Amino acid sequence: xxxxxxxxxxxxxxxxxxxxxxxxxxxxxxxxxxxxxxxxxxxxxxxxxxxxxxxxxxxxxxxxxxxxxxxxxxxxxxxxxxxxxxxxxxxxxxxxxxxxxxxxxxxxxxxxxxxxxxxxxxxxxxxxxxxxxxxxxxxxxxxxxxxxxxxxxxxxxxxxxxxxxxxxxxxxxxxxxxxxxxxxxxxxxxxxxxxxxxxxxxxxxxxxxxxxx
Amino acid sequence: xxxxxxxxxxxxxxxxxxxxxxxxxxxxxxxxxxxxxxxxxxxxxxxxxxxxxxxxxxxxxxxxxxxxxxxxxxxxxxxxxxxxxxxxxxxxxxxxxxxxxxxxxxxxxxxxxxxxxxxxxxxxxxxxxxxxxxxxxxxxxxxxxxxxxxxxxxxxxxxxxxxxxxxxxxxxxxxxxxxxxxxxxxxxxxxxxxxxxxxxxxxxxxxxxxxxx
Numbered sequence: 001x002x003x004x005x006x007x008x009x010x011x012x013x014x015x016x017x018x019x020x021x022x023x024x025x026x027x028x029x030x031x032x033x034x035x036x037x038x039x040x041x042x043x044x045x046x047x048x049x050x051x052x053x054x055x056x057x058x059x060x061x062x063x064x065x066x067x068x069x070x071x072x073x074x075x076x077x078x079x080x081x082x083x084x085x086x087x088x089x090x091x092x093x094x095x096x097x098x099x100x101x102x103x104x105x106x107x108x109x110x111x112x113x114x115x116x117x118x119x120x121x122x123x124x125x126x127x128x129x130x131x132x133x134x135x136x137x138x139x140x141x142x143x144x145x146x147x148x149x150x151x152x153x154x155x156x157x158x159x160x161x162x163x164x165x166x167x168x169x170x171x172x173x174x175x176x177x178x179x180x181x182x183x184x185x186x187x188x189x190x191x192x193x194x195x196x197x198x199x200x201x202x203x204x205x206x207x208x209x210x211x212x213x
Numbered sequence: 214x215x216x217x218x219x220x221x222x223x224x225x226x227x228x229x230x231x232x233x234x235x236x237x238x239x240x241x242x243x244x245x246x247x248x249x250x251x252x253x254x255x256x257x258x259x260x261x262x263x264x265x266x267x268x269x270x271x272x273x274x275x276x277x278x279x280x281x282x283x284x285x286x287x288x289x290x291x292x293x294x295x296x297x298x299x300x301x302x303x304x305x306x307x308x309x310x311x312x313x314x315x316x317x318x319x320x321x322x323x324x325x326x327x328x329x330x331x332x333x334x335x336x337x338x339x340x341x342x343x344x345x346x347x348x349x350x351x352x353x354x355x356x357x358x359x360x361x362x363x364x365x366x367x368x369x370x371x372x373x374x375x376x377x378x379x380x381x382x383x384x385x386x387x388x389x390x391x392x393x394x395x396x397x398x399x400x401x402x403x404x405x406x407x408x409x410x411x412x413x414x415x416x417x418x419x420x421x422x423x424x425x426x
Contacts, residue, residue, distance in 0.1 A: 002218075003219060003220055004218065004219050005215075005216030005218060006218065006219045006221075006359070007216055007248060007359070007362065008216065008219075009219040010251050010252070010355055010359075011248075013251070013252075030413060030414075033413050033416070034413040035220060037410050037411075037416065038223050038226075038408055039226075039354060040228060040354075040357070040368070040369050044300075044303070044409075046416070049417075049418060049422070050416060050417055050418065051418045051419075051422060052418070052420070053420055053421075054420060055420045058421065073335060087257075090257070118286065119371075122286060124374065124375050126377065127371050127372065127375050129342075129346075130374045130393060131371045133342075133346035133347075133350055134346075134350050134369050134371055134394055136350075137346055137347050137349075137350030137354070138350055138351065138357070138369070140347070140351065141252060141253075141350070141351035141354035142223055142354065144253070145223070145358075146220070146223075149220065155253070156253050156351070158255070158332075158343040158344045158347055159340065161332075161343045162332075162337050162339075162340050164339065170421075172421050172422040180343060180347070181347055196257075197250050198259055200246045201243075203246070203259070203262045203263060204242075204243065204263055204265065205262060206265055207264075207265070207268045208266075208271065208383075208385050209262075209264060209384050209385040209386045209387070210385060
């Protein structure tokens with residue numbers, strides 16, 4: 001099978017929140033992580049790590065906390081009556097994922113060292129965080145593109161940041177690391193397909209903010 | 214010309230810091246931004262913006278501040294005598310870029326709304342930042358992959374975060390936005406090529422931190 005084109009991959013990579021429980025071969029998992037680390041790394045430090053949670057106990061722990069936060073966030077915020085149908089479907093899929101997170105075959109946690117020493121030493125905390133996140137999230141994007149190319153579905157989620165300390169303690173993650181993203185991985189129940197985006201024209205500014213074309 | 218494969222693109226996308234001054238067609242610039250926004254966006258808010266600085270005055274302003282911070286960061290930190298040749302070359306290329314940043318045809322600033330309202334409202338600031346950065350940096354990665362596929366060189370940089378307020382004021386960027394990444398864009402003087410990475414095996418953990426294979 002010929003490799004998917006890079007633009008073809010990007011343009012057909014939408015969030016997939018309904019996943020089959022079928023296991024994923026270890027070789028496939030190694031391949032997506034290897035694609036992940038072939039992304040930029042600030043100062044080439046490569047201070048990242050990827051935890052692949054497949055065991056029932058670990059997935060259950062994550063699901064229970066994730067679902068708890070999800071319910072807390074939704075509590076007392078009834079859906080607007082005029083919510084567009086597409087948004088309603090996304091919300092329902094996200095709720096389904098939260099409730100059934102332990103049923104996906106693999107939960108991937110992308111971890112990164114919290115600070116970038118050359119900037120942190122100099123007191124440039126904002127640049128330090130930008131460098132850390134400008135390294136780990138491009139790796140996550142490569143992982144998601146690799147998933148799409150290999151027929152796996154996934155979605156980037158951040159709700160785990162609301163119980164990050166408990167999560168780190170439970171999985172033995174060192175204090176100096178953060179858990180930057182949580183990605184459920186699995187074969188999709190639905191189809192890949194295009195993402196809907198506002199036209200690029202509206203968010204391109206020439207020379208300075210607000211200057212169009 | 215056939216589209217580059219997605220893995221081929223990832224694996225041959227290294228940081229390119231020496232760029233030709235030749236202009237980049239507007240169509241090419243629109244194409245890379247459009248690829249950028251076909252990436253995940255937290256809550257599909259798409260609260261991002263991309264400024265393409267081509268005019269001499271804007272590039273000069275950015276270069277002067279960037280080069281100032283670069284020199285400040287290097288001051289009093291002589292290179293270790295035993296620095297490996299590859300690291301020395303990277304440092305020299307980065308210094309060359311900093312000093313000549315105004316000579317690249319386009320400086321791209323990737324901007325994002327600083328907070329993600331659903332988390333910020335609930336007091337989950339860590340999740341809010343993760344969602345913002347988990348949206349803008351995947352877009353940046355798509356932009357870099359699109360650059361590679363279209364024959365453009367670039368590198369993600371964050372030094373501008375050390376003069377972010379001055380930069381925002383100079384370009385009229387609203388207070389609620391951050392400038393997440395600065396990417397010089399241009400046709401490469403050198404060649405594309407593989408990145409050097411530690412083997413994936415070392416950074417994969419199974420089930421929990423520290424558990425190997």
